[in-house]
Amino acid sequence: MKSMPLGMRAHHWALYLLLLACNAWAFYIPGYSVTKYNDDQPVPLLVNKIFSDHTQLQYAYFDLPFVCPPSGRSHGGSPFGSGQSISLNLGEVLRGDRIMTSDFQLIMGKNVECQSLCTAKVSRADVKWARQLIEENYAIEWIVDNLPGATSFVTVDRSRRYYASGFKLGYREISPATGQPRYFINNHFTIVIRWRSASDGGKVIVGFEVYPKSISADGRKDDGCPKAVHKDSEGLCLYIAPDMAHLKEKYGGLSYVPEDDEEDDGATLDIPYSYSVYFREEKKIEWANRWDLYFTNQEGGSMTHWLAIVNSLIISTVLGVTVLVIWSRTVQGDIKGRGDGAMEERKMKGQTRRKRPQDSKNEGLLEGADVEHNADLSSDEEGFEDTSGWKLLHGDVFRVPAYNGLLAPLVGSGMQLLFMATGLLALSCLGVLNPSFRGGFVSVGMGLFVFAGLFSGYFSGRLYKTFGGSAWRKNTLITAILFPGLAFCLVFILNLFVWAQASSTAIPFSTLVALLALWLLIQVPLVYLGSYVGYVRASPWEHPLQTSAIPRQIPPQPWYLRSPAGPLLAGSIPFAVLFIELLFVFKNLWQDKSGYYYVFGFLSVVSVVLLVTVVEVTVIATYSQLCSENYHWWWQSFVTGGSSACWIFAYCIWYYMFKLHITGFVSTLLFFSYSFLACAVYGLLTGTVGFLAAYAFVRRVYRYDLARISCSVKTGTDYIETSVP
Known part of the structure; x- marks a missing residue:
């Protein structure tokens, strides 16, 4: 086959690079596909769920009996009617999402002053549940163009605006007349869609805000809309007056009749729902940065993240210096000292045996041969004689646990x-x-x-x-x-x-x-x-050493090796590395479910330093254990590496008692069960890292030790051989 001309090969390489570039442009990162809308094009609004920071229980929006049920009609030319479930991935299902199409009609660029949605008839039991959900501070999550509907906030100095995902189901206030709490449900929603022009035509959505409002059912227009949408008005109270005649009949001739009897007597409450839609152009926000508003309220913690990194680096550096001291001075110093001592001991033996041939040459030769034979047979054993601490465990350190x-x-x-x-x-x-x-x-x-x-x-x-x-x-x-x-x-x-x-x-x-x-x-x-x-x-x-047939007797151990207190104390050091970052993780995971944890760069750095700290702590603990002539380091290293999980679980208990406001047995059970599962995952991970670090450390120490001893023994043997006549 003839070789391809240089120009042809250059053209082929250019074609390959072009194809590679095309493939790179075709690469899709989930969640980053841009959807463009033209004027008068429908914008789907999807409903998801309600959630609360006070409980772990979530509910699908259309499962609520006091909201407008889906009509099943299709809108905007969509082949799917309202109430149609959207395909979800595994993660969405596990986090409790239940996304469905809705009856809200949003047309790009078309403002709607007011549009009636429906009038829901709610029973006493449903009113009671709605009041309970409002008491537990539930919020609603809707979705437009993959953006969750947000409540907009402005900083005190009005210099920045930020979003909190979701908006309130209702609110609670104390009646000035009776002093009893009253509950109001939000039944009018002002939807604001912020958009900007795309570079190649069309419009892209960069913001989705929802402003809920409670408006009484009295004094409405014929189409169901309130007469004054944007003016202050009386809210819709979730209250159904008791049927006194029914209660008197139920309780007979009693002088006291409880008005809060929740028995369903057929009475209902009408809740009219309506909404307004406004489209606003936003030139300051790029489409690629539209999620930044959800993170703006977390920017104040950047300095705290840096302090967490500095704190972890200081702890890890101190431990690293300790490990270096153990390795360079203690371990190598002991090996070097024992090797030199072995050599000097063999020199003294050689000099002693050189005196014996004065009486008999043959006897001297036999004595010299005996010295050489003994040196060859017991080189390893003699290297470990007359030692103490970890050096005595050469026959047991690799015993199967x-x-x-x-x-x-x-x-x-x-x-x-x-x-x-x-x-x-x-x-x-x-x-x-x-x-x-x-x-x-x-x-x-x-x-x-x-x-x-x-x-x-x-x-x-x-x-x-x-x-x-x-x-x-x-x-x-x-x-x-x-x-x-x-x-x-x-x-x-x-x-x-x-x-x-x-x-x-x-x-x-x-x-x-x-x-x-x-x-x-x-x-x-x-x-x-x-x-x-x-x-x-x-x-x-x-393993560099053979295990002896008879296990060595372990001497009495110090208190920190006899009780769980030792591993727990060792685990407090990795917990100190992770503690500050845990504040942010827990806040976003348990307190602010509507927020999103995004500082994975900080978390990655802290995680790397954490693993390094676990390695250092486990190596130090293992060395201390070996110095106490305790060769049961296998399980001890695993427990020491994962012991910081106990501190994290204790922190979960403290966080539940002093930071959270979780109510109900099921929510409490979910919190502690998932916390225990997360701590078990963390403990397995860090325990494995600690075990492998201790395993590598022990193998390295005893392999290096054996090599130095063998070198010393060979040097001493050579001296003896040259000294024999």
């Missing part, structure tokens, strides 16, 4: 979680996972966790083989079922409580079946494949 059939699966699960967490943080920092990719964090996390079954099986199988285990299929089954099975059982039991509350937080049965299929049909085979490679194909990790 108790319950190693459980330790290997736990380490495998920890590697699986480590891979998932690393992938999530990396994708979040790159912008692939962002608030516009609704449910993406959970969906991608589940995918990474399932795929990481390969790593779980590999590390579990290889560690199990290193421990000398033979039933590797049993170990594979434990690895594949232990953590995912316990997590699934916990979620299923919690789901029963949430199902009883008819909340959208409950995971649908079909989703549970899908999760079960992901676990059993995809993850379990991946764990088996990884375990096959780790146990059958790969060789076990080699």
Whole structure:
């Protein structure tokens, strides 16, 4: 085949680069597709759910009996009628989203002063539930162009505006006449759509604001709209007057008749709903930055994030210096001192034996040969004689730990979680996972966790083989079922409580079946494949020393090695690294559910420093344990690495008692159960990191120790050989 001319090859390379550029432009990051609208084009408004910062229970918007039910009619040429469910990803379903089409009609560029929606007839029981939801501070979430409807706020100096996702279902006030609380429901919504012109034509939406208002049902127009939409007016109170005749009949001739009897006697309350729509041009906000308004209220914490990083770096640096001192001065100094001592000892023996040939040459030769023979046979053992501390454990330091059939699966699960967490943080920092990719964090996390079954099986199988285990299929089954099975059982039991509350937080049965299929049909085979490679194909990790037949007796240990207080104290240091950033994570996760945690760059830096700190703390604790002649470091290193999870769970308890206002048994159960699950995930991850760090440290120390001793023994032997006549 003739070679291609240079010009032709250049053209081919140019074509390849052009195709590559086309592929790069075609690459799609979820949530970043631009939707453009022309004038008089319908803009769909989707309804989702109601949520509260005071409870963990959410409800689908159309499940509320006191709102306008979907009519089923299609609007704006859409093939779907109102009430049609929108396809959701796994993350959206797990976070309680229930997105549906609505009867709201929004036409790009067309302002609507008032449009009647419906009049809902509400029973006494429904009024009572509406009052309870308002008491618990529930907010409504609608969606336009993938933007959640927001409540707009302005800073005190009016220099900045920021959004809070969602708007209030209603409000509560105290009656000046009776002193009793009264509840008002918001039944008129002023919708403001902010747009700007796109560079290549059309309009893009950069803001979606909702201003709710409660307007009485009295004095309305024939079309159902209030006469004064934008003026102050009396609100619609959620109250149905009691039927005194019915109550007197029910309670007979009693002198006291309770007016708050909630028995459903057929009485209803009419709640008219209406809305206004306004389109406003916004030239200051770019489409790519339209989510910034949801984060503006968090910018004040940037300095705190930097302080968290500085705090973590200081702690990690101090521990790093301690580890360097242990390695460079203590460990290497002990090895060097013992090696020089071994050499000097052999010099003295050589000089002593050189005096003996004065009486008999043959006897001297025999004595010299005996010295050489003994040096060759006991080189390793003599190197560890007359020592103390960790140097005495050369025959026991790699002894197989108790319950190693459980330790290997736990380490495998920890590697699986480590891979998932690393992938999530990396994708979040790159912008692939962002608030516009609704449910993406959970969906991608589940995918990474399932795929990481390969790593779980590999590390579990290889560690199990290193421990000398033979039933590797049993170990594979434990690895594949232990953590995912316990997590699934916990979620299923919690789901029963949430199902009883008819909340959208409950995971649908079909989703549970899908999760079960992901676990059993995809993850379990991946764990088996990884375990096959780790146990059958790969060789076990080699240890530099042989284990003696008889275990060494462990001397009395200090208090911090005899009780759980030692690992707990060690775990307080990683918790101190993570504590400040936890304030922001907890605030966005539990207090401000309408907000979005976005500072993944700070969180990634803190996470890296956290893992480094866990490594340093575990190495120091392991070295202290070995110096106490305690060779049971395997489980101790795992527990020490994950012990900061106990501090995080204690922080969850404190946060619940002093920062949250969660009410109800089910919400409390959900909070502590999910907190426990999150702490278990964290403990497995950091425990695995600590175990692997201690394992590498011990192997490195004793391998380096053995090499130095062998070198010293050989040097002494050479001296002896040259000294014998």
